[in-house]
Amino acid sequence: MPQHSSQVPFVRATRAALLTLMVAAILAGCAMPGDRVPDNDAAAYREVADAVARNDCTAARRAVEAMQSGHPDSRRLPDAYLESGYVCLGTGDLEAAEVLVEDFLERFPGHPSEDYGHYLSALAAYARWRALPPEAPGARSADQAREAFGRFRLLLTAHPDTAYGSDVRPLLMELREGLARVELNAIRNDLDARRHDAVVPRARYLLTHYGNTESAPYAMAALVSAHRALGESAQARRLLQQLESDWPDHPVLDTLAPEPRDG
Secondary structure, three states: OOOOOOOOOOOOOOHHHHHHHHHHHHOOOOOOOOOOOOHHHHHHHHHHHHHHHOOOHHHHHHHHHHHHHHOOOOOOHHHHHHHHHHHHHHOOOHHHHHHHHHHHHHHOOOOOOHHHHHHHHHHHHHHHHHOOOOOOOHHHHHHHHHHHHHHHHHHHHHOOOOOOHHHHHHHHHHHHHHHHHHHHHHHHHHHHOOOHHHHHHHHHHHHHHOOOOOOHHHHHHHHHHHHHHOOOHHHHHHHHHHHHHHOOOOHHHHHOOOOOOOO
16 A cells, blocks of 8 residues: 555545545555455455445445455455545545445454555544534533544654654644634633633643643733633733743733733
8 A cells, every 4th residue: 555645635525525635645556455356255346346446335335244254354455444444534424434444444454555544534534523523512622632643642652653653643633723722712711711720720731731832822812811810910910021032022922901000
């Protein structure tokens, strides 16, 4: 199976277009290796291959199920699972893709293409996260992002030398950015509601766990505002100095009103 290392050029689009772009950039042209198909299962595998060639997820899944039932020991059966999972991912049937890939991982542990199976599984979770509407609740978005993040981490942990590592790392960073945005939205809600005692631990959590994200300077600014509102001027000044040092000239500095003078 050829390896691919191009990044995913996601754009705002319909769910179908989003998934098509993902597969085109990351998975296009991925052909599975395999030994010569024994004569007794050649026809079964051809059914899978024909459905894959047509990008027909439903037919591919049915053909794999038939092949599993009739030829469970076929050397090409693992390829059939992965090829069909790839097609289902590309056509946006994420549920079918996940079923096929998880079946592959369960039935063929230690297979040479196991890392590819984990990769497809993680991409399916990532696609679910990217397909969430903007109005989706923060908790739902965070849960889906964590699911995708965990699957990518599993791939890198189980297969640290995987050829897909260069693809995975920018996606992990994107997921971290998404998780940080969920936390920042909660911080802003607390700040707007003048729940300053709640802002402090939330902002510190974001800075501790997502300090290298785009949300971090905004969390620091919220922390400055919260400490000011709580009458903790000295702490607010220290944090403002840190904000100015770590993110000089950041636009968020313009949103902080001058600090009230004591007395």
